[in-house]
Amino acid sequence: MEAKTEENANSEKSIFDIIAQGDLAEFKDFLAQRKGDVNFFDENGMTALQHAAYKGNKDMVQLLLDRGADVNSGKHEYNYTALHFGALSGNSEVCKLLLDAGAKPTATNSVGRTASQMAAFVGNHHTVATINNFIPRTEISYYSVIQGQQTESYLPSILVDPLHKFVLGVNIHPVRLALNLQHTPGLLENADKVSKVLELLCKREMTRGSDTNEVMAFKYHYLAYILRELHNIKDRKDKEEKKHDIVELFCKRLLKPGKDGVSLDFMDAFLKDCVREFPYRECTTFHQMVTSLTSKDPPTALSVINCTINGQRGFVDAIPYCNTCGEEKPAKKCSKCKSVQYCDRQCQRMHWFVHKKACNRESSAPTPATNSKANIDTNELSSELQNLIAG
Numbered sequence: 531m532e533a534k535t536e537e538n539a540n541s542e543k544s545i546f547d548i549i550a551q552g553d554l555a556e557f558k559d560f561l562a563q564r565k566g567d568v569n570f571f572d573e574n575g576m577t578a579l580q581h582a583a584y585k586g587n588k589d590m591v592q593l594l595l596d597r598g599a600d601v602n603s604g605k606h607e608y609n610y611t612a613l614h615f616g617a618l619s620g621n622s623e624v625c626k627l628l629l630d631a632g633a634k635p636t637a638t639n640s641v642g643r644t645a646s647q648m649a650a651f652v653g654n655h656h657t658v659a660t661i662n663n664f665i666p667r668t669e670i671s672y673y674s675v676i677q678g679q680q681t682e683s684y685l686p687s688i689l690v691d692p693l694h695k696f697v698l699g700v701n702i703h704p705v706r707l708a709l710n711l712q713h714t715p716g717l718l719e720n721a722d723k724v725s726k727v728l729e730l731l732c733k734r735e736m737t738r739g740s741d742t743n744e745v746m747a748f749k750y751h752y753l754a755y756i757l758r759e760l761h762n763i764k765d766r767k768d769k770e771e772k773k774h775d776i777v778e779l780f781c782k783r784l785l786k787p788g789k790d791g792v793s794l795d796f797m798d799a800f801l802k803d804c805v806r807e808f809p810y811r812e813c814t815t816f817h818q819m820v821t822s823l824t825s826k827d828p829p830t831a832l833s834v835i836n837c838t839i840n841g842q843r844g845f846v847d848a849i850p851y852c853n854t855c856g857e858e859k860p861a862k863k864c865s866k867c868k869s870v871q872y873c874d875r876q877c878q879r880m881h882w883f884v885h886k887k888a889c890n891r892e893s894s895a896p897t898p899a900t901n902s903k904a905n906i907d908t909n910e911l912s913s914e915l916q917n918l919i920a921g
């Protein structure tokens with residue numbers, strides 16, 4: 531190794547200042563001027579990548595990884611990895627980049643905690659879920675390769691990336707999954723193949739010996755179940771020779787309230803069936819789900835499933851979520867009554883057949899104090915609503 535000149539040492543010091551200031555332009559300049567490796571250490575043994583991860587700076591993390599920064603390197607005195615720092619920052623995108631680059635989620639710090647445990651410790655629940663739900667792309671691409679006697683692979687290779695993204699998603703609300711599938715028509719068109727691959731992945735997770743991951747196995751089963759249901763609806767509609775928006779049919783059925791006008795009875799029954807059909811009935815995860823679902827005053831099947839896959843958390847926290855698809859911190863709210871929130875117009879439109887009664891009630895009551903949340907443009911909305919009523 532070449533001896534470090536004083537100039538180099540100084541410039542390495544400055545990269546940590548640049549990261550601390552979050553100055554991306556200067557950061558790019560610095561990297562452009564530097565040839566060779568970017569595994570710089572500060573006086574505490576922290577790498578530049580670790581600093582950028584701790585700052586939750588996605589762009590800097592990406593640039594360092596592009597330049598070959600070692601994702602598992604570090605001499606931090608408490609054995610924190612870049613992923614630990616990313617987890618503490620609460621930036622799930624940063625954690626995803628690190629995981630994609632090969633960060634080991636099982637690495638522990640000097641007090642025996644993994645990155646996901648540290649994220650949980652500081653209340654970064656979305657990050658916990660992101661790390662726990664992560665699987666490497668190779669797990670999926672394996673099924674795009676022709677094996678043994680096959681004449682055709684299980685999965686067309688063009689679907690590897692969309693399926694990987696689908697599997698990594700943290701929001702497991704069935705409506706959100708269906709809406710996401712609408713934007714990846716390849717998965718929907720090949721629902722039979724894709725659900726078969728998900729079943730194979732499920733089986734693989736359950737047969738890894740000491741590395742068995744029951745939670746991930748259940749997630750694969752769950753995703754396969756949703757896809758198969760969409761596929762079945764499509765089959766039925768194809769037979770009726772009618773053109774229908776399959777995703778919309780599926781979502782509206784799930785969102786239809788039961789007799790009391792509030793509970794999502796159909797969704798609950800549908801998801802309970804999904805749990806019941808999990809093929810590995812001897813495992814702890816299955817037993818825990820059944821125990822909660824059959825307890826006195828049981829939680830909804832959706833919250834039980836969400837708890838299983840994403841940890842101790844339902845769609846019931848103080849955090850606002852979309853009334854249609856459970857997405858956190860939705861950007862919009864119904865401009866008429868201002869009492870329900872949505873991701874966007876699509877979610878609002880999907881929910882209008884349920885919300886319209888409550889909305890009229892709410893909006894004839896005195897208007898609640900407005901807050902800073904963005905409202906959906908009123909004119910746009912009322913024309914939207916008229917269309918809906920007319921249709």
Ligand SMILES: [Zn+2]
Nearest residue numbers: 852855873877
């Ligand atoms: Zn939504």
Ligand SMILES: [Zn+2]
Nearest residue numbers: 864866867889
């Ligand atoms: Zn409303």
